[in-house]
Amino acid sequence: MSQKHLIAIDLGATSGRVILATIDGQRIGLEELNRFPTRMIRLFGRYYWDIYALFGHICDGLRDAARKGVAIDSIGIDTWGVDMAFVGRDGQLLGLPRAYRDPYTDGTPEEFFRTVPRREVYDRTGIQIMNFNTLYQLAAARRERCDALMAADKLLFIPDALAYLLTGRMVCEYTILSTSQLMDPRGKRLDAKLLAAAGVRPEQFPGIVFPGEIVGHLSAEIAEATGLGPVPVIAVAGHDTASAVAAVPASDERFAYLSSGTWSLMGIEVREPVITDESFRLNFSNEGGVEGTTRLLKNITGMWLLEQCRAAWKARGRDYSYPEIVAMTSAAEPFAAWIDPDDARFAAPTDMEAAIRAYCRETGQTEPADDAALMRCIFESLALKYREVLDKLRRLAPFPLQTLHVIGGGAQNDLLNRMTASATGVPVVAGPSEATALGNVLVQARALGLAADLKDMRRLAAESVATRRFEPEESARWQAAYDAYERITQQA
Incomplete structure (x- = not known):
């Protein structure tokens, strides 16, 4: 088969990278195009992610890919979990996303359990109780009367927010949603009772997509700015x-x-x-x-x-x-x-x-x-x-x-x-040491028909890394x- 070229955008809690993957059917090669910090910033006593700086670094990496002179077949994004961006009715982001290490959620789970008991929360979600889970972040933001949350038309997890900035299409990817303590893991759907207890509505979340589904294509603006053209962005395991x-x-x-x-x-x-x-x-x-x-x-x-x-x-x-x-x-x-x-x-x-x-x-x-x-x-x-x-x-x-x-x-x-x-x-x-980027690429490969199933994905991983x-x-x-x-x- 001819070579395929995929881009993995992989953001961890301390650094991010844009990686170019080359697949020849038997092996995957990874080339780091750029690496950048994903530092929290502190403003007025609160901790945030500078999502615009992250987006700028991502676009720099996409431009680096374009300069390689190869056709890019798809792009995927993965990040850390639980944190969210708020989007207004006009489609603009309402401020910077709050960072999970902000202590504003300290004590929030115990307060929340007065409305929905701890055991019921676990039985509904199967998620480890941790202060920074999205459920408690939303409850804490509501308690603070956060203007951005009060005005939000849509709530986007970080990989979905970045995909939105690239494509103009809003989705809620399943694996990132599953970290939030807002999802019924048996039915793979939002839990309406917990959303209501946190003070948010189901319609504030876009439709759920699963790994391998196409989110959209690079918008005309981003396609031109990066030089890549209308490349599809695939929902990987976000x-x-x-x-x-x-x-x-x-x-x-x-x-x-x-x-x-x-x-x-x-x-x-x-x-x-x-x-x-x-x-x-x-x-x-x-x-x-x-x-x-x-x-x-x-x-x-x-x-x-x-x-x-x-x-x-x-x-x-x-x-x-x-x-x-x-x-x-x-x-x-x-x-x-x-x-x-x-x-x-x-x-x-x-x-x-x-x-x-x-x-x-x-x-x-x-x-x-x-x-x-x-x-x-x-x-x-x-x-x-x-x-x-x-x-x-x-x-x-x-x-x-x-x-x-x-x-x-x-x-x-x-x-x-x-x-x-x-x-x-x-x-x-x-x-592998670059497991997140490799897994990101493998889901894209599966979506493009380059791997048959999860077992085949793992075979490809084993043949590609020492x-x-x-x-x-x-x-x-x-x-x-x-x-x-x-x-x-x-x-x-």
């Missing part, structure tokens, strides 16, 4: 984790995945939602995947911990490269101190290093002596947290979990992957560390 999971190079279903980046998301892929007393007690989410699958998963704070420390160290004149971090962590004393990465104090502290030291003091541990010891504390704590969540996942999985696939940026972190294999006691297969395998080591030492970690985190 939630970045859903795209990443589509790219897991697995040959059967008996795997767990860890999408590792700023956030870590660990889960399995099942055919039907798992909404039970046990999944409620363990606070697991049921989110939409490709081809009708459900991703049973849990959100875990990931490399956010290290990223925040690195930024503070850099500001103080200690700018460590990643190889330096690996060397320093490897040389530091093992099993000296641990934290619960999901403790609320680490969500958005003004000083992450100080927050970690305070946690260690308050739990009767010795504070990390220096930067290397603090790095070691973060790495080991993440590996032990992964063990904790995987143990819970085993209790919900309808099949044995024989392998843990680590995908996303964390697939390149050999040290953490080695620790994770040892902590969890299962082999870790690391790769992976690394890590076997468990020092099982007794890691078991002892986990026992101590459990005691410490339960008392915090």
Whole structure:
């Protein structure tokens, strides 16, 4: 077959990229055209995403693609979940989208549960209760009497808002909707009772589309400005984790995945939602995947911990490269101190290093002596947290979990992957590192008839990327560390 050229627009919580994919039928090649920060901005005490800056970077990437001189067959967009843009009756965006790390939702779930009880919310949605879920963002914005929400004609999740800016067509993509705690996962439709309790209306949401459907074509204005012409924009798995999971190079279903980046998301892929007393007690989410699958998963704070420390160290004149971090962590004393990465104090502290030291003091541990010891504390704590969540996942999985696939940026972190294999006691297969972009491309390929089904998509992924395998080591030492970690985190 002749080569096809697709564009993946892939925005994570700290950086975004525009990637050109080339498919020849057997392999996919990825070329990064541009990379840019997706920083939150603070205005008047609130946190926002500068969606216009993001859109400008995306258009720059599309112009870079046009300069390649190849015909582009399709474009897809994936981003982080839950956040929304508000659109007025005139079609204009009403201000900047609020960022999920804004603490304005603190306490909102408990307030909301006075209207709809916690258990009923979970039974209706199957979604992990987290402050920043869209349901509570909308309730908090309504409580603040947010002018943009009050005037909104339509509500768009971030990938849908960007697709709207490119095409002029508004849709609500299924996988991104599934992160919101506004959707019935069994019927794959909006839950009218929860919308009403949050103070919004079903008609404020555009029609739902599923991965592989065409959103529209680049508008005449954007087609001319980028030089690409009227390229179709395809609804991929708009939630970045859903795209990443589509790219897991697995040959059967008996795997767990860890999408590792700023956030870590660990889960399995099942055919039907798992909404039970046990999944409620363990606070697991049921989110939409490709081809009708459900991703049973849990959100875990990931490399956010290290990223925040690195930024503070850099500001103080200690700018460590990643190889330096690996060397320093490897040389530091093992099993000296641990934290619960999901403790609320680490969500958005003004000083992450100080927050970690305070946690260690308050739990009767010795504070990390220096930067290397603090790095070691973060790495080991993440590996032990992964063990904790995987143990819970085993209790919900309808099949044995024989392998843990680590995908996303964390697939390149050999040290953490080695620790994770040892902590969890299962082999870790690391790769692809660009899983979200690859999954984005695979859904486009499926829509264009270049892959037959999800199994074929994963075959194509396996043939296109190299992976690394890590076997468990020092099982007794890691078991002892986990026992101590459990005691410490339960008392915090």
